[in-house]
Amino acid sequence: MDKVSVNAISVDRLAKRFEDVQAVADASFEVLQGELFGFLGPNGAGKTTTINMLTGLARPDAGTVRISGIDCTQNPKAAQHLTGVVPDESNLYPELTGFDNLCFCAALYGMNKKKRKARARELLETFGLAQAADRKFAGYSKGMKRKLTIAAGIIHDPTILFLDEPTTGIDVASARQIRQLIADLHQAGTTILLTTHYIEEAERLCGRIAFIVQGRIVRIDTVGNLLQPIQERHVMQLAVSNPDFSLHDKLAEAFPNQIFKTLPGGLIRVEAGEPIRVGPLVRLLEEQGAEVNEARRVQPSLEDVFVKITGIEAAAMRKEKEKKGGGGL
Amino acid sequence: MKWWIAFWNILVKDMRSYYLKPPNISWGLIFPLAWTGMFFIKSGSGLEGVLSMLPGVVVVSILFGTTSMLSVTVTFEKKGKSFDRLLLAPISLELLMLAKTSGAILFGAANAFIPIILAAFLTDLSQAVWSAAVPAIFLLAVTSTFLGLFIAVSVSEVFEAQTFSNFFRFPMVFLCGLFFPIERLPVFLRPLSYVLPPTYGADILQGAFGAGNALPMPIDFVLLIVFSTGLFLLSLRNIRRRWII
Structure with a gap:
């Protein structure tokens, strides 16, 4: 082959x-x-x-x-x-019921009446929409519309x-x-x-x-x-009360092998190529008048890779997500 | 791929969703009847005038019955992206558009027979040449539908489709020789009459209902077929250029 x-x-x-x-x-x-x-x-x-x-x-x-x-x-x-396509917007027919929409989409692929009815019922069941099968698509919630649109995309297998x-x-x-x-x-x-x-x-x-x-x-x-590559890095996040603006520079000066980043909500992110020793960090911060409430290891994620490769902050992508109204994990 | 299943289901869905709905019936049927009634009253003729008015009301019924809904629904489906679902189906664009227009053709042709049935109660239609009238009604429905399709694929918004439809329909009604014979139109308007498809359909119908036709019927039929084919091909070209960008 x-x-x-x-x-x-x-x-x-x-x-x-x-x-x-x-x-x-x-x-x-x-x-x-x-x-x-x-x-x-x-x-x-x-x-x-x-x-x-x-x-x-x-x-x-x-x-x-x-x-x-x-x-x-x-x-x-x-x-x-x-191929089956599920577009970014639910584009079924508002005037048809969920069941009729699926049957119509199946007919576009040449499925006969008996087969398309059986397949529509099967998918409505699988997607948890059997109760809404006879309701018009226009009356579905956003989540139901997405599910029915996916069902329509796979109606012809x-x-x-x-x-x-x-x-x-x-x-x-x-x-x-x-x-x-x-x-x-x-x-x-x-x-x-x-x-x-x-x-x-x-x-x-x-x-x-x-x-x-x-x-x-x-x-x-x-x-x-x-x-x-990013999993070989060590990342830690410290939650600090009363952080001072000068803390970042002082930490960078005291621990030159580590990268510090100040995040919103009193968080300091520490990244290093070797295991991070928490004690000296906490001591320095407390000497500077900051109170360390929590220190935890962060598992590097694809988000870090994405930011590193594309230069696009994941926070900006999240804002888009919030603007679009949900879909969180 | 059993293409006829797709074709039939698109046709049935459109008939149920659009053409057999009361607003469409009122716009496609009552409006032409009222329009013709107005001319009938103005003419001052009695029931004997019904036969002379019949080709006019038939043509206007077809024109409004076919174009009123098709141009709007295709634009509406394109705007709502449900038309993309049809474009993603494994059927040719030609078949898809024939399926989308078949509902309008059937509805337009059915519309035409309602005034004919009404006229049958008011006047004698025994002299009508049905072998010319029926194919003419069908071809007029096809041509008007493809005109509606051409309008639909030339605009982006639903309101544009409505405005653009009237831009074509009203001049057609006045210039196709139904209410004002073409020879009585100002000289500069006459060439315009001959580039309008309803002129030829109206000519056949006038001949079929005994009022006398200006052109030989075979020429009228050929020209209607040419207009239908031309408008359909032009619409397909516009869909490929404007919608599959």
């Missing part, structure tokens, strides 16, 4: 420009069959544009797209029977699923449930390309991750490989 047939998705030097904005530039990546691949980046990074080009909703300016070995660059319809920001803007409980459903689909063998701006979500679900910033893929690797 050649390389192309093993890859569920192969993208080579894909590019898209909207007037004076380069939405996607020279993007190349491959997603293996059965893989859960994450596309991580802030809003406007080019995640949705990339998905649109892969699924036929946008025309690439340059580059090639292969889905299951089929060249879809010129004819995006060629592989649409293999696609081998490749594109999930665009599936947990954005919904409540915590629904977001958790959706993450579990994504994990179950992956377990069942579906290839998934997941875009998200939730770093923790990507870390928890994905095998490999691509960081995308301003239309460019800046790094692709497995979560383990991405975390490895």
Whole structure:
């Protein structure tokens, strides 16, 4: 079997420009069959544009797209029977019931009446929406709408699923449930390309991750490989009362092998290449009139890797998340 | 892929969701009846005038029945992104748009028969040439629907679709020779009449209902087919250029 047939998705030097904005530039990546691949980046990074080009909703300016070995660059319809798409906005028909929406989506893939009814019932049950099957989609909550939109995306049992920001803007409980459903689909063998701006979500679900910033893929690797260099670092966080503005400089002067960062809420983050000795740190801080309330070791996360590679503060991404109204972990 | 399942379900969904809803019936049916009633009263003729008015009311019913909803619903679905769901389905764009327009074609054609049924109670239709009238009604419905589609894919907002529809519809009603014969129009307006598809449909219907047609019927039919094909292809081109960007 050649390389192309093993890859569920192969993208080579894909590019898209909207007037004076380069939405996607020279993007190349491959997603293996059965893989859960994450596309991580802030809003406007080019995640949705990339998905649109892969699924036929946008025309690439340059580059090639292969889905299951089929060249879809010129004819995006060629592989649409293999793919399912869950867009970033729930786009089902407000005037139809949940059940009718699923049956209609199944019909678009040529499923006969008996099969589509059975599949719709099965998915409504799986997604916990059986009670709301006969209610109009317009009356669903945001979380229910997202779940039904995911159900519509997999109604025809696609081998490749594109999930665009599936947990954005919904409540915590629904977001958790959706993450579990994504994990179950992956377990069942579906290839998934997941875009998200939730770093923790990507870390928890994905095998490999691509960081995308301003239309460019800046790094692709497995979560383990991405975390490895940073896991060799030692990180500690101190909670301090009455911190002085000059504390940071004094700590840096006294402990030159350690990196200090003052965080909001009286927190001081300490990072070093070797184990951090807490005693001398606490003593120095107390000599300076600060009271140390807590000292705890912090496990380095993908967030640290993301910040290091992209230079984008995770706090800024979180603000976007809050603005969109939830979806926390 | 059983494409006919997708085709049939798109058609049925649109019929249920849009065309068989009371607001559409009122706009697509009552408005043309009121419009024609106004001309009927103004003409001062009795029941014998019904037959001469019939082609007009049929054409206006088709025109408003087809374009009133299609241009708005396609724009609405595009705006709400539910149209993307159709574009993601493994069916060709041609088939998809035929499915989306079939509901409007059927509704427009059905609309046309309501004034004909009413007229049958008021006047003698035994002399009508149905072999010309029925295909003309169908072709007029197809052409008007594709005009509605062309409008829908030329705008971005629902209100633009409504405004743009009227920009086409009202001049058509006045210029297609239904209420004012083309030869009585100012000379500079006459060429405009001949680039409007309803002119040819109205001409066939006037011939079919005994008022006499200006052009040979085969030419009218050919021109209606040319207009339908042209508008459909132009709409597909616009969808590919504007919606799959």
